[in-house]
Amino acid sequence: MDWSKNKIKEFQKDLLSWYDANKKPLPWRQTTEPYKIWISEIMSQQTQVETVIPYFERFMKKYPTVESLAQADDTELLKLWEGLGYYSRARNLKIAAQEVVNEYNGKFPDNLKEILSLRGIGPYTAAAIASISFDLAEPAIDGNLMRVTSRIFELECDISKSSSRKIFDEHLRTLVSKKRPGDFNQGLMDLGSLVCSPKKPKCETCPLNKYCGAVADGKQLNYPVKTKKLKQKELYYTAFALENSLGEYYLEKRPSKGLLADMWTFPLTELSSVDFEKIITDGAISKNITMPELPESISKMEYFGNFTHIFSHQKWHIVLIKVKAEEKFEIADELLTADKKWVYYDSKKLGENVVNLNQDLSKISRLKLPLSGPQVKMFELLDKKI
Numbered sequence: 001m002d003w004s005k006n007k008i009k010e011f012q013k014d015l016l017s018w019y020d021a022n023k024k025p026l027p028w029r030q031t032t033e034p035y036k037i038w039i040s041e042i043m044s045q046q047t048q049v050e051t052v053i054p055y056f057e058r059f060m061k062k063y064p065t066v067e068s069l070a071q072a073d074d075t076e077l078l079k080l081w082e083g084l085g086y087y088s089r090a091r092n093l094k095i096a097a098q099e100v101v102n103e104y105n106g107k108f109p110d111n112l113k114e115i116l117s118l119r120g121i122g123p124y125t126a127a128a129i130a131s132i133s134f135d136l137a138e139p140a141i142d143g144n145l146m147r148v149t150s151r152i153f154e155l156e157c158d159i160s161k162s163s164s165r166k167i168f169d170e171h172l173r174t175l176v177s178k179k180r181p182g183d184f185n186q187g188l189m190d191l192g193s194l195v196c197s198p199k200k201p202k203c204e205t206c207p208l209n210k211y212c213g214a215v216a217d218g219k220q221l222n223y224p225v226k227t228k229k230l231k232q233k234e235l236y237y238t239a240f241a242l243e244n245s246l247g248e249y250y251l252e253k254r255p256s257k258g259l260l261a262d263m264w265t266f267p268l269t270e271l272s273s274v275d276f277e278k279i280i281t282d283g284a285i286s287k288n289i290t291m292p293e294l295p296e297s298i299s300k301m302e303y304f305g306n307f308t309h310i311f312s313h314q315k316w317h318i319v320l321i322k323v324k325a326e327e328k329f330e331i332a333d334e335l336l337t338a339d340k341k342w343v344y345y346d347s348k349k350l351g352e353n354v355v356n357l358n359q360d361l362s363k364i365s366r367l368k369l370p371l372s373g374p375q376v377k378m379f380e381l382l383d384k385k386i
């Protein structure tokens with residue numbers, strides 16, 4: 001960022017003057033007490049501030065101090081939280097209050113590292129408390145700050161990627177006022193919600209328009225950059241759990257390219273979504289669903305359950321079909337290449353990707369095969385059903 005010191009000072013001055021004149025009148029803005037700031041910030045996560053106000057007031061009446069919160073009755077606490085949702089926030093508040101009482105003698109920690117160590121407090125909330133209550137020049141990066149900053153500097157980084165946070169942090173750390181860091185953060189938050197809104201930014205009246213790259217280029221709506229998630233392709237597979245008379249299962253190694261490359265799985269064959277639905281609804285396995293290596297004489301197949309495995313751009317819906325081979329049936333030796341094996345697996349060792357090469361305990365040899373995630377789920381499914 002190549003802004004001069006004077007330009008940064010001017011920017012801070014313009015933002016803070018606007019904040020002084022336009023700030024939202026919120027009850028927790030009449031104090032810098034860390035306990036109150038903390039509660040208000042946690043309540044405001046995923047909730048409109050206007051909704052939070054009555055909850056905040058009731059909460060402060062019932063639990064005016066960190067000690068009172070640390071001793072709160074769980075049922076009463078959750079009752080008070082009713083309607084705000086995400087109840088883990090309330091439970092975490094009580095745990096963190098106990099941490100403050102027990103580890104910090106009831107005094108809220110005054111540095112970022114210790115604030116961050118409290119239960120339920122993430123980087124944004126920690127920076128908000130640090131800047132508002134302790135005047136630490138920490139940028140509190142939330143969605144509003146990212147939108148405003150990305151427009152001012154025309155930042156091309158994707159706000160949905162965690163790696164982009166560093167870029168926002170660098171820019172905001174240079175800008176944040178060292179004298180009034182809490183008001184600076186809150187000023188940008190209010191500006192983001194009142195002026196620099198996602199779809200209709202009011203650029204003509206924005207106090208920062210003379211610093212804003214996006215408005216100069218007429219590209220306000222190009223920022224922030226957020227790549228759309230690719231729609232996941234839905235695929236359907238049958239997995240054949242073929243067991244021989246020794247209780248061993250037949251596994252194949254997948255090709256070296258593509259998803260699950262070089263991993264070991266039961267043989268998988270693609271099937272239609274219609275056949276998939278039929279199998280999972282009434283267990284009916286139509287005749288066209290077969291495993292290529294199986295002789296026709298083996299027709300007994302049993303539906304053993306289904307699950308979905310999610311990759312970044314594909315969703316695999318897998319039905320597991322158990323195939324019990326006839327007494328003497330084994331896949332012919334000549335077909336058992338280095339990529340196909342009979343294995344006996346040990347469910348206790350499954351997490352370590354270990355299967356036994358065979359079941360003959362006199363010559364047991366453990367084999368570390370990279371089992372695919374879906375394969376581990378399939379073995380688990382077999383265990384449940386057997």
Ligand code: SF4
Binds near residue numbers: 214
């Ligand atoms: S000028 Fe417009 S786009 Fe730029 S910060 Fe202000 S409101 Fe946002």
